[in-house]
Amino acid sequence: MDVLNLAHGSFYMLGAYAAFAVVSKTGNFWLALLLGPLSVGLIGGLMELLLFRRLYQRGHLAQVLLSFGFTLVFVDLVRSGFGPRTYGIAPPPGLGGAFHVAGASFTKYDVFILGVSVLVALVLLVAWRLLKVGAVLRAGVSDKEMVGLLGIDLGLVFTLTFAFGAALAGLGGVVAAPFVAIYPAMDDNVLILALVVVVLGGLGSIEGALAGSLLIGLAFSFGTFYLQEFSIAIVFALMAAVLVLRPRGLFGIRQ
């Protein structure tokens, strides 16, 4: 889509707060899993419809400024709504506790996250490669004007894609809520890691984002375990190395 949106960290944060709000009101995590992505997706769709679509012509800088402005607004909104303190929620019933395999211990919730991740990845890959909407988006990545000339309302596609992206980030926030601290600046770390993942994987490629997330996730985890002081540095060194050897990222299209 060639749109730069730095507010995805905020969408993730909003998802986590939505999870906290729903769980503390109703005690039902599964309801949060439904309502969180829906409401965050709605917010994303409205942002595109009312503001972002006016900026596509003006290039990336305007998009960066607008979306960065939104990250500040969302942090302040969350702070004024929930206060500056840190919250946490428990995993849903049935997914608490841990089990052991071959001497290593896993929480049940780890497995749940793994399952959700694989499911989301599969849905994205199938939609991207096999469905019409994926074809429209892949076409739009290289030539938006031509897509319009074929009678396709790209404006609508953009709004829905933007909303879907926001909903996915919101889903990430809901799923993360039981094992991370929920606080007003929680968006920063995720945003930076997500940016690294996307750049490393290659802009405009779902496969690239998948490969990038696996690579960065493993590098970050192993880095934290063996060289804790350098775990962030390792992530950035990895990105720098890929960019030097292959400037368009692992799966990015040639510019």
Next chain:
Amino acid sequence: MRGLTAGYGGLAVVRDVDLRVAAGEAVALLGRNGAGKTTTLLTIAGALPIRSGSIAVDGRPAAGLPSYRIARLGLSLIPQGRRIFPALSVEENLTLGARRGAVVGTVQELFPVLAERARVFGSNLSGGEQQMLAIGRALMTQPRLLLMDEPSEGLAPQVVRQIGELVGRLRRERDLSILIAEQNLALALAVADRVYVLERGEVVHEGTAAAFGEDRALQRRYLGV
């Protein structure tokens, strides 16, 4: 379209152009490089904004509409350089803009090579195959008016002849109207009933293709051939 003025940024590339394509008619838009042919076609298709003037498709006003709405009025542009989607397979390129029960099979009958290469990515086609795909992709939108921008560009003479024959066949079998911008005079005259000549963004000549084909002096003056 009447009194069309359009261009990029502050620059008017075409000024006060009147063009008419009747139902079932084929019209050629001639002129040297930079005369404004591509700008005219892109503007009609809604990809460039109109400064002034009006455009109507079947009597319905189309000026100022976004390109996807104009396409839905039954007008399809085959752009200069074909602009095949490289990350889409041949079949995906065809089905992307398919409308009203358009069937890939009909296009594949017209261009058997597109059936053979259905799963190949657009980036891996030859120039001739790309041009056939571009025509097929446009036909899948079920147009009544086909705008063709330099379809002969970069193609072998034999392929250019094929395209000429194909355009004739499409007119007969599908009752298509055609507006074709061409540098290749032979192709344009083989295809068109009438011609317009553009020079520096203005229409400087209008007449039948037959008369223009016989008038060497006119051709030399406007096209330098």
